[in-house]
Amino acid sequence: MEKKTTVAEKGAPLETVPEAGSMLRLPASAPLATRPIGVLVPEAGHQTPAVGQRAPRLDGRLHGLGQTKYIDDFYLPGMLYAKIKRAGIASARIISIDTKEAEAMPGVVAVVTGRDVPCNSFGPSLKDQPVLADTRVFHAGDGVAAVAAVTEQIATEALDKITVEYEPLTPVLDPLESLKLETPGLHAPNPNIYGHKVIKKGDVEKAFAESDHIFEGSYRTQMVEHVPLEPHATVATWDPNGRVTIYATLGRITLGRADVARTLGIPTSRVRIVATTVGGNFGGKNEITTEPVVALLSKKTGRPVKCTFTRAEEFASSTTRHPLIMDYKTGVTKDGRILARKIRLVLDGGAYCSWSETTLSKACILSAGPYNIENLYAEAFVVYTNKTMTGAMRGFGAPQVCFAYESHMDEIAAALNIDPLEIRLLNVFEEGSLSPTGQTLHSVVVKESLLRAARRFGWIEAQS
Amino acid sequence: MVTVTIKVNGETRTASVAPETTLLRLLRENFSLTGTKLGCDVGDCGACTVIVDGKPVNSCLMLAGQVDGRDVLTIEGLATIDRLHPIQKAFEDHASLQCGFCGPGIILSAKALIDENPAPTTQEIRDALGGNLCRCTGYTKMIEAIRVAARTLRDEVADQPA
Amino acid sequence: MKRRGRGMACMWYPIGFTVSANPSAAVVKVNEDGTATLLTGTVETGQGSLTVLAQITAQELGIATDDVHVVSADTDATPMDTGPIASRTTYVTGNAARLAAEKAKEILFEVAAPMLGVKPNQLEARDHKILVKGYPQRNVHIGDVANHARVVMGQPPIGSASFNPATVALDPETGQGKPFGTYVYATQIAEVDVDDETGEVEVIRVVASHDCGTAINPMLVEAQIEGGIAMGIGFALQEEILFDNAGRQINPNLTNYIVPTALDMPEIEVDIVDSHDPTGPFGAKGVGEPTLVPTAAAILNAIHNAVGVRITSLPATAEKVLAAINAKRGQQPKRIAAG
Numbered sequence: 001m002e003k004k005t006t007v008a009e010k011g012a013p014l015e016t017v018p019e020a021g022s023m024l025r026l027p028a029s030a031p032l033a034t035r036p037i038g039v040l041v042p043e044a045g046h047q048t049p050a051v052g053q054r055a056p057r058l059d060g061r062l063h064g065l066g067q068t069k070y071i072d073d074f075y076l077p078g079m080l081y082a083k084i085k086r087a088g089i090a091s092a093r094i095i096s097i098d099t100k101e102a103e104a105m106p107g108v109v110a111v112v113t114g115r116d117v118p119c120n121s122f123g124p125s126l127k128d129q130p131v132l133a134d135t136r137v138f139h140a141g142d143g144v145a146a147v148a149a150v151t152e153q154i155a156t157e158a159l160d161k162i163t164v165e166y167e168p169l170t171p172v173l174d175p176l177e178s179l180k181l182e183t184p185g186l187h188a189p190n191p192n193i194y195g196h197k198v199i200k201k202g203d204v205e206k207a208f209a210e211s212d213h214i215f216e217g218s219y220r221t222q223m224v225e226h227v228p229l230e231p232h233a234t235v236a237t238w239d240p241n242g243r244v245t246i247y248a249t250l251g252r253i254t255l256g257r258a259d260v261a262r263t264l265g266i267p268t269s270r271v272r273i274v275a276t277t278v279g280g281n282f283g284g285k286n287e288i289t290t291e292p293v294v295a296l297l298s299k300k301t302g303r304p305v306k307c308t309f310t311r312a313e314e315f316a317s318s319t320t321r322h323p324l325i326m327d328y329k330t331g332v333t334k335d336g337r338i339l340a341r342k343i344r345l346v347l348d349g350g351a352y353c354s355w356s357e358t359t360l361s362k363a364c365i366l367s368a369g370p371y372n373i374e375n376l377y378a379e380a381f382v383v384y385t386n387k388t389m390t391g392a393m394r395g396f397g398a399p400q401v402c403f404a405y406e407s408h409m410d411e412i413a414a415a416l417n418i419d420p421l422e423i424r425l426l427n428v429f430e431e432g433s434l435s436p437t438g439q440t441l442h443s444v445v446v447k448e449s450l451l452r453a454a455r456r457f458g459w460i461e462a463q464s
Numbered sequence: 465m466v467t468v469t470i471k472v473n474g475e476t477r478t479a480s481v482a483p484e485t486t487l488l489r490l491l492r493e494n495f496s497l498t499g500t501k502l503g504c505d506v507g508d509c510g511a512c513t514v515i516v517d518g519k520p521v522n523s524c525l526m527l528a529g530q531v532d533g534r535d536v537l538t539i540e541g542l543a544t545i546d547r548l549h550p551i552q553k554a555f556e557d558h559a560s561l562q563c564g565f566c567g568p569g570i571i572l573s574a575k576a577l578i579d580e581n582p583a584p585t586t587q588e589i590r591d592a593l594g595g596n597l598c599r600c601t602g603y604t605k606m607i608e609a610i611r612v613a614a615r616t617l618r619d620e621v622a623d624q625p626a
Numbered sequence: 627m628k629r630r631g632r633g634m635a636c637m638w639y640p641i642g643f644t645v646s647a648n649p650s651a652a653v654v655k656v657n658e659d660g661t662a663t664l665l666t667g668t669v670e671t672g673q674g675s676l677t678v679l680a681q682i683t684a685q686e687l688g689i690a691t692d693d694v695h696v697v698s699a700d701t702d703a704t705p706m707d708t709g710p711i712a713s714r715t716t717y718v719t720g721n722a723a724r725l726a727a728e729k730a731k732e733i734l735f736e737v738a739a740p741m742l743g744v745k746p747n748q749l750e751a752r753d754h755k756i757l758v759k760g761y762p763q764r765n766v767h768i769g770d771v772a773n774h775a776r777v778v779m780g781q782p783p784i785g786s787a788s789f790n791p792a793t794v795a796l797d798p799e800t801g802q803g804k805p806f807g808t809y810v811y812a813t814q815i816a817e818v819d820v821d822d823e824t825g826e827v828e829v830i831r832v833v834a835s836h837d838c839g840t841a842i843n844p845m846l847v848e849a850q851i852e853g854g855i856a857m858g859i860g861f862a863l864q865e866e867i868l869f870d871n872a873g874r875q876i877n878p879n880l881t882n883y884i885v886p887t888a889l890d891m892p893e894i895e896v897d898i899v900d901s902h903d904p905t906g907p908f909g910a911k912g913v914g915e916p917t918l919v920p921t922a923a924a925i926l927n928a929i930h931n932a933v934g935v936r937i938t939s940l941p942a943t944a945e946k947v948l949a950a951i952n953a954k955r956g957q958q959p960k961r962i963a964a965g
Contacts, residue, residue, distance in 0.1 A: 563672030
């Protein structure tokens with residue numbers, strides 16, 4: 001049968017390859033690819049000046065050839081594979097963890113639990129997250145034990161042989177319930193409301209009294225996963241000087257090194273973190289997850305260890321976007337000028353703090369929108385719940401509050417019968433405007449962006 | 465264990481693997497062809513797309529044993545020593561990939577499309593990429609690049625003496 | 627039937643951390659042939675940040691992007707960086723890279739000045755040359771200067787620098803202060819079709835006018851905006867992690883957690899607003915996160931414009947939109963179908 005020859009194949013070098021079953025076999029590690037090393041680098045990047053150029057990406061060629069090395073592509077000789085046992089229960093006390101049966105399985109080399117972690121807590125601001133839960137489970141995605149085995153499949157099977165006895169507790173899932181003071185502290189002694197922020201400017205109540213119209217609106221957003229195409233992965237290996245090298249899907253290697261050193265109880269100088277290229281981050285790979293666990297398994301076994309998240313772990317055991325409950329009240333003049341705005345934000349902070357403090361601050365500061373509002377009261381709370389931890393995700397609360405303030409703006413415009421573009425142009429910042437925190441703003445082009453987008457879209461003609 | 469003999473990127477390779485081994489694991493772990501990516505392992509994301517006998521498949525859904533005696537093209541087999549495949553070239557020129565993780569699968573889906581339909585419309589390109597998720601790019605610059613690559617390939621065919 | 631609507635949303639977004647120090651450091655080494663190496667502790671996570679940093683370094687040294695090799699993402703080899711977070715890389719790491727390149731350039735100028743018979747402050751770097759300002763014909767190739775610096779002067783042209791955005795802490799009572807170094811602005815306008823029988827929303831077109839200060843690489847700015855809009859569409863219409871009563875996720879997989887595919891993407895028109903921030907490297911600010919910020923709001927306003935219902939909780943799934951349409955119909959007196 002004649003095979004269809006593709007363009008790519010036509011230029012391929014001719015080689016005689018032994019058929020299967022013959023005495024000669026290619027070694028399994030032989031690269032099968034021919035690399036276009038003779039091709040010149042693209043022209044555009046040769047030009048000066050460099051700024052303003054549509055220069056091709058430095059990594060574009062490697063990406064297209066499938067030659068970019070991500071962490072899961074690493075293989076070190078003698079490497080073991082790790083898997084993490086997940087709690088699967090949202091709130092519980094851990095009575096006991098029995099790993100004996102798993103340890104006895106053929107192919108299992110080591111098992112660790114939270115008791116093996118020298119300092120079993122971490123977090124970018126509050127250190128409220130255990131590396132492996134040892135006394136208390138705060139959400140269903142918590143890890144409770146980890147296995148290193150000669151294959152990934154054996155490691156996965158070994159998880160079922162680990163028995164954890166729990167005393168189940170009633171999970172708190174509703175952030176508004178958590179906000180109530182009578183709700184028992186999830187993270188005692190930390191209060192449920194673990195972050196609070198206020199921005200105050202002018203006199204809101206007085207300005208509401210002077211307003212021609214008052215508008216109120218409530219908005220809610222959902223929990224969202226980052227969905228990087230590359231799942232989290234870690235490879236750890238120790239050298240005989242007591243130094244660990246961790247190849248990790250980590251955006252913030254400087255912070256990661258400090259967290260790994262702290263949790264392992266070793267000097268920072270004994271930790272090396274290499275990140276190569278991260279296969280999608282969006283905020284979800286900004287802090288450590290299982291790096292200390294993999295490092296401990298590697299130390300215990302004396303062999304390199306790799307751990308790659310399943311897609312389910314990617315959802316349940318990494319951070320997510322904060323759901324927000326947002327209440328807005330705005331006082332305006334009859335021609336649409338905003339005089340006062342009062343905002344309350346409640347952030348579902350999930351099981352651990354992670355990047356909640358940053359998200360809380362940014363959401364609160366940005367919540368009034370890019371508008372000149374002399375009288376403002378914005379208050380934001382972040383509370384613990386027994387849900388997947390919420391953390392950094394592209395925009396840190398800004399997409400949520402923008403949905404609220406821009407929906408609210410359109411509601412006001414519609415009620416006053418003003419065009420959405422006009423009401424925005426009337427209220428937006430200009431060069432030198434004061435932000436809600438009293439900062440003098442520079443290089444402000446929000447008006448330009450409104451007008452340019454409206455022209456490009458045909459909004460202005462469409463209205464007339 | 466089962467013995468699997470396949471033609472990968474033009475070369476015949478044999479491996480002895482556990483029967484549950486997928487084509488994806490065979491390529492990555494036995495043949496060190498790590499350009500094929502594991503994104504979900506259940507056929508949702510398309511990062512593991514390879515071409516088997518001319519058709520794009522999710523290699524995580526195919527057992528290695530099912531591929532015995534068949535012809536597999538991975539991303540490593542697309543370029544030659546002295547030139548990029550026009551799809552790879554167009555992706556580079558248009559900055560079509562960002563983190564790059566979905567790239568091998570997307571490029572192979574695009575190749576399978578163009579092999580079958582040398583002049584795809586934008587809608588046909590969207591359809592062909594429907595099984596490949598990308599979280600970085602919004603697909604826009606990929607679609608542009610695939611149109612350009614299809615044109616390049618058509619021009620090459622037209623330039624060839626009959 | 628399908629009803630078309632349009633909606634807009636504008637936004638502001640800060641660059642860098644809220645008040646907290648978030649420095650980046652960088653090292654630039656000029657090689658003996660006039661190419662350079664940049665060491666940075668940031669990590670490429672897909673945005674093209676290393677390309678942008680190479681462009682900034684190249685610009686400062688008057689060489690080309692391709693002349694700069696970037697070493698990154700290794701805590702042993704690269705200087706500290708707060709990392710690819712808070713849309714800070716172009717602005718903060720970019721400033722650090724520019725300052726490090728400037729320091730290396732100062733060494734080159736000191737070495738080149740006697741070669742050209744002028745003072746260092748009379749020199750500039752451009753087109754791979756160190757030249758006398760106003761007298762471009764009096765020049766020497768940057769590689770010759772770098773080599774001379776090394777083998778004759780014994781002074782290798784290596785610069786290191788760091789940058790941290792200037793902020794002022796917020797008053798705990800009033801929240802007044804200067805939390806960020808700079809902000810970017812944007813407007814997106816979405817056009818949608820809403821099927822009033824199924825509630826299904828299709829985003830037809832998005833016009834996105836974004837400020838990023840100077841666009842160091844307009845192609846990569848467009849790429850960020852297109853990708854952000856995709857993520858915004860998912861946020862607006864499709865994505866939601868669901869929980870059962872016991873607090874366990876119901877849909878932790880890509881079968882039931884729906885992210886946008888190529889078939890969900892609208893026509894996107896990117897517009898980069900002319901802007902220059904004197905505090906950024908060559909006037910640049912940033913663009914990563916803000917690209918997604920206004921998308922959902924614009925789409926939801928467009929849905930309201932199309933069918934007159936306001937969805938106040940995301941995502942606006944077909945079920946939710948249809949329920950709102952039906953509720954609105956329920957409130958209106960029934961009309962007898964005209965013949």
